[in-house]
Amino acid sequence: MTQHEQVLKLEELQVSFAxxxxxxxxxxxxxxxxxxxxxxALKHINKVGVFVNPTPEEVLYMIDECRLHMVxxxxxxxxxxxxxxxxxISVVKAFRIGAGENLEYKIAPYMDVCDMFLFDTAPAAKxxxxxxxxxxxxxxxxxxxxxxxxxPYFLSGGxxxxxxxxxQSFAQTRAGKAxxxxxxxxxxxxxxxxxxxxxxxTFIKELQ
Numbered sequence: 001m002t003q004h005e006q007v008l009k010l011e012e013l014q015v016s017f018a019x020x021x022x023x024x025x026x027x028x029x030x031x032x033x034x035x036x037x038x039x040x041a042l043k044h045i046n047k048v049g050v051f052v053n054p055t056p057e058e059v060l061y062m063i064d065e066c067r068l069h070m071v072x073x074x075x076x077x078x079x080x081x082x083x084x085x086x087x088x089i090s091v092v093k094a095f096r097i098g099a100g101e102n103l104e105y106k107i108a109p110y111m112d113v114c115d116m117f118l119f120d121t122a123p124a125a126k127x128x129x130x131x132x133x134x135x136x137x138x139x140x141x142x143x144x145x146x147x148x149x150x151x152p153y154f155l156s157g158g159x160x161x162x163x164x165x166x167x168q169s170f171a172q173t174r175a176g177k178a179x180x181x182x183x184x185x186x187x188x189x190x191x192x193x194x195x196x197x198x199x200x201x202t203f204i205k206e207l208q
């Protein structure tokens with residue numbers, strides 16, 4: 001989120017989480033549009049700080065300055081790094097998963113040091129200008145079907161307004177039992193960081 005009034009609308013809609021990206025290379029970099037004081041003052045939604053390869057000091061500073069409730073680590077953070085941050089706040093480690101990758105192998109080192117996971121689409125090409133940004137491409141949910149994730153997780157990766165029926169079906173599968181939250185972004189935007197609030201409201205009502 002980058003627009004203060006839109007976060008207030010999410011609070012009205014009783015959305016559980018609002019993400020704030022603290023990665024300056026992202027077009028959705030929160031502090032380009034919001035002050036830390038504005039974020040700190042938000043009290044009726046769980047604030048998730050999204051970081052990419054930060055220093056521990058950067059994360060801990062923003063946790064305090066913005067009163068974050070959770071952090072999402074979306075870079076190449078090691079299990080040791082995650083464990084250090086998890087001493088202070090709930091940690092969600094993001095994994096970008098491509099076809100043919102062994103998901104259980106990737107998540108195993110993080111099982112004991114993170115609170116939750118997030119699964120997103122792997123970029124199609126290497127060497128992208130922003131290799132850690134969301135691709136907006138649909139995540140292949142079937143990659144999770146035969147995996148015992150073992151932790152609550154966020155499902156991400158190109159989720160859009162037309163995915164309600166698919167989400168409801170996926171939630172009934174073995175993998176869906178651990179599904180904790182949906183991470184929606186680009187397909188609900190009019191421009192990077194600016195959401196179509198009517199689309200979000202309709203999506204929530206249809207899911208319910």
